[in-house]
Structure formats: structure tokens, C-alpha cells
Amino acid sequence: MSKVPSTPTDSLVWFLRTTDLFEDQTESIIDWADEENREFQFKKGDSIPFHSNGERYIYVIYEGKVKLRAEGESGKEKILDIAAPGDTIGPIDRLLGKGEDESDTAALATEAIALTDGTALAYVVGEFQALIERRPRVVHNVSRLLGLKQKQLEIRLSRLLFRSSLGKVAGLLAELAERYGEESPEGIHLNFRLTHQEMASMIGVKRETVSDCVGRLELQEMIRTKKRQITVLQIEELDKVV
Numbered sequence: 001m002s003k004v005p006s007t008p009t010d011s012l013v014w015f016l017r018t019t020d021l022f023e024d025q026t027e028s029i030i031d032w033a034d035e036e037n038r039e040f041q042f043k044k045g046d047s048i049p050f051h052s053n054g055e056r057y058i059y060v061i062y063e064g065k066v067k068l069r070a071e072g073e074s075g076k077e078k079i080l081d082i083a084a085p086g087d088t089i090g091p092i093d094r095l096l097g098k099g100e101d102e103s104d105t106a107a108l109a110t111e112a113i114a115l116t117d118g119t120a121l122a123y124v125v126g127e128f129q130a131l132i133e134r135r136p137r138v139v140h141n142v143s144r145l146l147g148l149k150q151k152q153l154e155i156r157l158s159r160l161l162f163r164s165s166l167g168k169v170a171g172l173l174a175e176l177a178e179r180y181g182e183e184s185p186e187g188i189h190l191n192f193r194l195t196h197q198e199m200a201s202m203i204g205v206k207r208e209t210v211s212d213c214v215g216r217l218e219l220q221e222m223i224r225t226k227k228r229q230i231t232v233l234q235i236e237e238l239d240k241v242v
Contacts (some may be wrong), residue, residue, distance in 0.1 A: 058090035066116015068109035170241035
């Protein structure tokens with residue numbers, strides 16, 4: 001990992017100020033974030049390590065999207081979340097000195113895998129902890145970030161509980177559209193590809209079930225698929241499917 005060389009400082013500073021981790025922070029903290037980040041460039045399919053060379057890392061996604069995954073007891077992949085530009089991943093709770101048994105969603109993940117090419121800004125956990133000791137106001141952002149992740153988890157659960165398989169798939173697509181979709185004249189475009197198996201692992205159903213449900217939602221003209229990419233046409237109707 002190396003200091004980010006390819007991003008103009010003004011652009012990077014502006015970006016840092018838009019992230020949940022550094023929003024509303026002082027000039028000195030933003031300067032620290034600008035100077036102390038290490039560039040981590042990744043290609044689609046690459047693993048993004050939370051531990052490397054004896055250090056723990058958190059990452060702020062600058063470009064691209066990644067999936068946070070873990071392995072279930074049967075060895076099958078379980079996708080816990082998707083991260084996009086501005087999101088922070090890694091053992092965030094360790095910044096506040098919490099133990100392994102108090103981990104957040106990102107820390108529970110065994111690894112992050114790139115869904116697209118991209119770049120992340122890496123920070124050594126120990127160095128970030130030292131920043132918090134010098135600048136305690138950073139704790140507010142970290143705590144708020146952990147609260148946001150908890151709220152996102154609760155929203156996901158609300159879209160899964162007491163719903164049919166069709167409702168679960170529809171709810172997942174609505175969530176992805178809300179969090180990561182790009183508006184277009186045709187609808188809300190998901191500009192990254194999730195396989196039906198990956199979608200199935202996020203909501204606890206079989207791959208064949210996802211394939212069937214995606215086809216049914218397309219027949220009902222709530223979504224459109226083209227070259228394995230999805231455009232949401234009626235997000236409000238998707239959220240009503242039970």
C-alpha cells in the first residue's frame with residue numbers, strides 16, 4: 001500500500017468531507033486523513049485484506065464496489081453487505097477499543113471481495129486509535145457510523161421477516177437501488193453485477209429461487225435485466241411485494 005498519488009489533494013479533501021467517517025471534522029483531522037491514507041487499488045475479484053503484515057486496516061471506498069463475505073458452518077459463502085464509494089469497511093469497532101466478541105458487520109466478515117475495479121483509502125487501525133486519543137471528537141463519527149450500520153441491518157431484516165421468497169428478492173433489489181442505484185431515464189440502474197447465487201446468500205434462499213423471482217418481477221415490469229445487470233423500474237412497487 002502507498003500514499004494515494006493519483007488524486008488531486010483538493011478533490012480528495014472534498015471527498016473525505018463527504019464520508020460518514022470524516023464528515024464535519026476539523027481541518028487538522030481532514031489533513032491527517034489526507035496525509036495518512038494508503039492507496040489500495042483493486043481489480044474485480046481481488047481480496048481486500050483486513051489484516052496484513054501484522055497490522056489491522058480499515059478502508060474508505062473511493063471508487064468501485066466490494067462485497068463483505070463470510071463462510072457459514074457448511075462452508076457456503078454468506079454475503080453480509082455491499083460497500084460503495086464513501087463507505088467504511090473493516091474492524092471499525094476496534095477503533096473504539098472493543099473486543100473481538102463485539103464486532104460489527106464489517107468485522108464479522110472474513111474478507112472483502114471486489115465486485116468492480118476500484119480504489120480504497122486504507123488506514124492502520126493503531127494509527128487511527130492514536131488520532132482518536134489526540135482528537136476525541138472523532139469518536140462521534142465512529143459511533144455514528146456504527147449506528148448507521150446497525151440501522152441498515154435493521155432495515156434489511158424488516159424487508160426479510162414475514163415475507164415470501166418473492167418479497168425477499170424484491171426487498172433486496174429495492175435496498176440495492178436505494179443505496180447504490182444510479183438514476184437514469186429508464187429507472188434506477190445497478191451498475192454492478194451480482195450473481196443470483198450472491199443475491200441468494202444475502203437473503204438466505206436458494207439460487208434457483210432468486211432466478212425464478214427475478215423472472216417474475218421482470219414479467220410484472222418492476223425490473224428489467226440486460227446482460228446480467230438490473231434496472232429497477234418501480235422501486236415503490238418492489239417494496240410492497242410481500
